[in-house]
Amino acid sequence: MLNSMKRNGLVLALFGMAATAVVAVTHQLTEERIYDQQQKQLLKTLHQILPADEYDIPLHQSCHLVSNEQYLGTEAPQRAFIALKEGRPVGLALETTAPDGYNGEIHLIVGVNWNEELLGVRTLDHKETPGLGDGIDLRKSDWVQGFVGYRLIDEKDKRISVKKDGGEFDQFTGATITPRAYTKAVRHTLNYIRRFKEEIPSAPSCGEKR
Known part of the structure; x- marks a missing residue:
């Protein structure tokens, strides 16, 4: 029974680590996309108030x-x-x-x-x-x-x-x-x-x- 509890604990720990990694990667990718969109919007706005020519x-x-x-x-x-x-x-x-x-x-x-x-x-x-x-x-x-x-x-x-x-x-x-x-x-x-x-x-x- 003790071995079974250890195995279950290890499985839960590995699952938690994997879930944390997925969340971290997703956050990083999302953050990069949001930043890129913000920069594109800023450039568009700048061109509206300072004509590119x-x-x-x-x-x-x-x-x-x-x-x-x-x-x-x-x-x-x-x-x-x-x-x-x-x-x-x-x-x-x-x-x-x-x-x-x-x-x-x-x-x-x-x-x-x-x-x-x-x-x-x-x-x-x-x-x-x-x-x-x-x-x-x-x-x-x-x-x-x-x-x-x-x-x-x-x-x-x-x-x-x-x-x-x-x-x-x-x-x-x-x-x-x-x-x-x-x-x-x-x-x-x-x-x-x-x-x-x-x-x-x-x-x-x-x-x-x-």
Whole structure:
């Protein structure tokens, strides 16, 4: 009986090890696929806000990590993609965060030409309420298209704010917190670019350890 218990225990142990290995391999493969999909989606988004014919070096080759919680909404490093043509910067796409969305952080990316004129804004990730705050998603609404063409006059320029706060952007029906947080994040990002864009090319590359 003792030998039988030992055999059963060994079988269970081997089964547990095999199951653990299968789960680990499945997780790794799934994680890689998710990462690949995220990178493809990011590249598609970058091409939407920085037209590919405007630069001659792939954006991932001019990616830098920058940090500034005051302007970029988080302590975490954000990616800045510099569009280069004939060795000169002609545009910039910068990830940023609205920390004060209705249901938490909203992650977005802001594209500008080197004269700081907005070329496009896209939402990367959010948890806003469906049917209310999800108007920041281009698949749900063209609201984010309204940022194109804006350029801050100065740091106090409030045009990129909701109308309730004296700006030019509509709030959503029944939801003001989300567009307020979003417009503020875009405005702060533009102010960051005004102050620090010349320093971005010397920031650590996305492949470097900080």
